[in-house]
Amino acid sequence: MSENIQKMISVTIDGTPVSLPENTTILDAAKLLGVHIPTLCHHEDLCVAGNCRVCMVEVKGSRTLQASCATPVAEGMEIYTNSRLVRTARKHVIELLLSEHRGDCLRCYRNGNCELQALANEYRIDQGVFIDLHKEDQVDISSPAIQKDDSKCIRCQRCVRACTELQSVSALCVAHKGADMRITTFWDKALSYVVCTNCGQCVTHCPTGALTERNYVEDVWDAIYDPTKHVVVQTAPAIRVSIGEEVGLEPGQRVTKKLVTALRRLGFDSVLDTDFTADLTIIEEGNELLQRLTQAIRDKEDVALPMITSCSPGWIKYIEHEFSNHLDHLSTCKSPQQMFGPLAKTYYAEKIGVDPKDMVVVSIMPCTAKKFEAARPEMMASGLRDVDYVLTTRELGLMIRQAGIDFTKLEEGDYDSILGKSTGAGAIFGATGGVMEAALRTAYELITGREIPFENLNIKPVRGLSGVKEATLKIEGTLEKYKFLEGVELKVAIGHGLANARKIMKQLENGESPYHFIEIMACPGGCIGGGGQPIPTTDEIRMKRANAIYDEDEKMQYRKSHENPEIIGIYKDFLKEPLGHKSHELLHTTYVKREKN
Amino acid sequence: MVMTREEKLARINAHQERVNLIFEKIDSLGLLEKVMKLENSKILEYIKESGLKGRGGAGFPTYLKWKLAADQKSDMKYVICNADEGEPGTFKDRKILEEQADKVFTGMAICAKVIGAPEGYVYLRGEYNYLAPLLTTKMNAFNEEMNQLGLNFTLKLRSGSGAYICGEETALIESMEGYRGEARNKPPYPVEKGYLGKPTVINNVETLVYCTMIVLNEGGKFKTFGTEISTGSKVFSVSGDADVEGIYELELGMTIQEFVDLFGDGDTKAVQVGGASGFCVPRKKFKETIIGFEGVPTGGSMMLFNSTRSMYHILMNYMEFMQEESCGQCTPCRVGCQQLVKGIQAIKHKKRSATYLDELVKLAKSMRVASKCGLGQSVANPFISIVENFREEIIY
Numbered sequence: 004m005s006e007n008i009q010k011m012i013s014v015t016i017d018g019t020p021v022s023l024p025e026n027t028t029i030l031d032a033a034k035l036l037g038v039h040i041p042t043l044c045h046h047e048d049l050c051v052a053g054n055c056r057v058c059m060v061e062v063k064g065s066r067t068l069q070a071s072c073a074t075p076v077a078e079g080m081e082i083y084t085n086s087r088l089v090r091t092a093r094k095h096v097i098e099l100l101l102s103e104h105r106g107d108c109l110r111c112y113r114n115g116n117c118e119l120q121a122l123a124n125e126y127r128i129d130q131g132v133f134i135d136l137h138k139e140d141q142v143d144i145s146s147p148a149i150q151k152d153d154s155k156c157i158r159c160q161r162c163v164r165a166c167t168e169l170q171s172v173s174a175l176c177v178a179h180k181g182a183d184m185r186i187t188t189f190w191d192k193a194l195s196y197v198v199c200t201n202c203g204q205c206v207t208h209c210p211t212g213a214l215t216e217r218n219y220v221e222d223v224w225d226a227i228y229d230p231t232k233h234v235v236v237q238t239a240p241a242i243r244v245s246i247g248e249e250v251g252l253e254p255g256q257r258v259t260k261k262l263v264t265a266l267r268r269l270g271f272d273s274v275l276d277t278d279f280t281a282d283l284t285i286i287e288e289g290n291e292l293l294q295r296l297t298q299a300i301r302d303k304e305d306v307a308l309p310m311i312t313s314c315s316p317g318w319i320k321y322i323e324h325e326f327s328n329h330l331d332h333l334s335t336c337k338s339p340q341q342m343f344g345p346l347a348k349t350y351y352a353e354k355i356g357v358d359p360k361d362m363v364v365v366s367i368m369p370c371t372a373k374k375f376e377a378a379r380p381e382m383m384a385s386g387l388r389d390v391d392y393v394l395t396t397r398e399l400g401l402m403i404r405q406a407g408i409d410f411t412k413l414e415e416g417d418y419d420s421i422l423g424k425s426t427g428a429g430a431i432f433g434a435t436g437g438v439m440e441a442a443l444r445t446a447y448e449l450i451t452g453r454e455i456p457f458e459n460l461n462i463k464p465v466r467g468l469s470g471v472k473e474a475t476l477k478i479e480g481t482l483e484k485y486k487f488l489e490g491v492e493l494k495v496a497i498g499h500g501l502a503n504a505r506k507i508m509k510q511l512e513n514g515e516s517p518y519h520f521i522e523i524m525a526c527p528g529g530c531i532g533g534g535g536q537p538i539p540t541t542d543e544i545r546m547k548r549a550n551a552i553y554d555e556d557e558k559m560q561y562r563k564s565h566e567n568p569e570i571i572g573i574y575k576d577f578l579k580e581p582l583g584h585k586s587h588e589l590l591h592t593t594y595v596k597r598e599k600n
Numbered sequence: 601m602v603m604t605r606e607e608k609l610a611r612i613n614a615h616q617e618r619v620n621l622i623f624e625k626i627d628s629l630g631l632l633e634k635v636m637k638l639e640n641s642k643i644l645e646y647i648k649e650s651g652l653k654g655r656g657g658a659g660f661p662t663y664l665k666w667k668l669a670a671d672q673k674s675d676m677k678y679v680i681c682n683a684d685e686g687e688p689g690t691f692k693d694r695k696i697l698e699e700q701a702d703k704v705f706t707g708m709a710i711c712a713k714v715i716g717a718p719e720g721y722v723y724l725r726g727e728y729n730y731l732a733p734l735l736t737t738k739m740n741a742f743n744e745e746m747n748q749l750g751l752n753f754t755l756k757l758r759s760g761s762g763a764y765i766c767g768e769e770t771a772l773i774e775s776m777e778g779y780r781g782e783a784r785n786k787p788p789y790p791v792e793k794g795y796l797g798k799p800t801v802i803n804n805v806e807t808l809v810y811c812t813m814i815v816l817n818e819g820g821k822f823k824t825f826g827t828e829i830s831t832g833s834k835v836f837s838v839s840g841d842a843d844v845e846g847i848y849e850l851e852l853g854m855t856i857q858e859f860v861d862l863f864g865d866g867d868t869k870a871v872q873v874g875g876a877s878g879f880c881v882p883r884k885k886f887k888e889t890i891i892g893f894e895g896v897p898t899g900g901s902m903m904l905f906n907s908t909r910s911m912y913h914i915l916m917n918y919m920e921f922m923q924e925e926s927c928g929q930c931t932p933c934r935v936g937c938q939q940l941v942k943g944i945q946a947i948k949h950k951k952r953s954a955t956y957l958d959e960l961v962k963l964a965k966s967m968r969v970a971s972k973c974g975l976g977q978s979v980a981n982p983f984i985s986i987v988e989n990f991r992e993e994i995i996y
Contacts, residue, residue: 017725053930054972056931056932059970066969067968067969068969073784092932092966095936095966095967096970099931101932103938133963136942177780180924180927182779182924183928184927184934
């Protein structure tokens, strides 16, 4: 036991004595005492950098100031967080950053939500002491998802760390030194020509406006104002638990019904739900999994297992670049967004009597990669571009604020019918493990005719924020059709964040993957931590959003995708059967091999 | 004191012969055989007694560095010879490596024995790559000898790519590990977590040779030179407006006046001690300034400037060097250097008032305490010492 007891360190911070566990940083120690030390390069998702130098403190006896984010407390330290020396140096650092930064705040996309601006405001840096050094760099708008403006970059390297550590993508890197040092891509290529997955983790980790999503708000307003257009909006599972943050609510508030009203108030003609197509994904993907299991186990055919989910377009582009020899493991199912698009422009358009050419499909996504996905050439199953515009949660927040809507005072509303009804299984797509849980709820029942044996249908082992989760489910008491699965231990894994995806794929590449089915989401935490979500996103906030999603699930009338009456309806009415002819035409896709650099 | 060049040379040579530690020919192999029988505590005692401080410029006590690494418990440790001699105005490590590589390697082997390191690396400045074939040959022979002596220590050569920052020990380690040369956060120090996360001693070329000589002389001779705070001798690279240029081993503790009398051209107005990261000493302070840790510490660069030189251009040269060679990761150094360059230009061209110079001095002082590593911290040394002593030359 004794070695488990952490050694305690005694220090004083601004004269107050405090005792802390070994290895606590000065920054965290100060936080415990209620002393706020400003930071810029620090982000709790990422490794320590200690390069912005904003968080410096004075440690008595030390020749230089110490970066509090990078320095652990040591016995007897006398720490001063606000001495004259600290204030002077900190102010200098802020002044220097401002001198290098294009301070065009009024025209900046991050105006009002910029960490540098907040710091400048806090220190009342109202007149520049130093010479303006900012360079008029060309803004990289080559990508349909991410925009990069170096003139606003403060070189904190949060984006680089997010891209390499969290995502294992390394599309962004540091190049050159001294005054020329900057964040760039391999060989300075434009973002659309490198291994960038468009996941947007660089955007959510950027403290300034240097990295932002490509913004399509004005295009959507134009469509709404155009009387000849019928504008359909679909809302992703994860945005109903995060849009609140954009309108001033605490993280973790479920606001689905107010969101519906807000969208109607904005002028969308049909307010529909991606959760519906999430349910549809489960039916198609569940059946695909059963088909592959049948081929592999009963018919002893050579078929790619494990099957891996394909809902996350960041993940899709990642595997296309990094593991392009294993594309056959991907489910051929399109993501819920891209299932929705063609259904809206065929089935739904016909039902409501609108010419698909006059229909504009807008989706609200927690994601930047969805912008790229919607623009893929494969995504024209309706004969037109299936999804016309993709907005992030942040862009929707902007529209709501622009329209002067007081979100909290909105009445509750319900989604329009058909393509509007969903189940709890569709809702939990928004959190890591959610697709797996939803799929298991349906697949187990298809195989055995019984509900999955977990209390209240909550499959706890696949939930939570650990990087790679595993679960085993023994199949017993199968229906006649699936006799060959009797006694089979179904092994599944869930990975979120592309660094974890890499681990799973390396195992697969080495022929050591023991799984039947794998869920991968590009972003840490799944879509609730997506690159299009409100900034900041931290583990604490991810947990709050995830809990709200599971709460949403528990409150739903239906909790299993196959029980969704509109799903039953669409198969009866239009699709006929899972994996059928219409499905293949509209709901399934193919993938392409891409270069590794 | 006015001397002819011949008189100067005679005095310098006499001084050199009296000191003569670095370039003295010794039997390295014989020494190694002897050393391996010594107790580590005895070796450490010699080094401690000698008062040797790191000759790269920072002046950390060598004994302490070795002791800290020796006390670490680890399955692997490393010794690295920092041969990334990049300070403007230094060129002495090059000569030491050319002429006395065996003594450098011996110093590394002694350190390796004391701390328990089976591997050592020489990190060679990119621009010195022409030395690589010579060093590799000598290294292979040395490794063979170590093998024959039954000693578990192997040397390897690594080449830098020309970045000044890689002379900073943690940036050097990053470079050796294949990453961008950028300073790490400290703590942990390399003696705890260095190359590949293992305890590592990094010593300058010259320091290692002194270690060899201190052990060879059983602690004698070296400590008879210098002052109480700056014991021993040091190799200097003398350049600029000097009557006598080149590489000389001299006792520490001389005044700048004594130095200028020996090497200057009779018209020396300033000496830049320690290169672009060092201090500028103006003529009026020559007599009171001691070359050593109690006065101006130096990695060996001694640049002499006579009255024909513009201190503005000299300062500009150093600042532009720093602006380019900063790794660019930390704000004070990356942006601060640019502001200092642009700032003195603006003052010179009357775009900013003379009082802006005071703002720049304040900034330099902040850079001294706020920068992440020694590079940014030392930019203030030349800036403040030149600006304060030659203010008119900068402004007008």
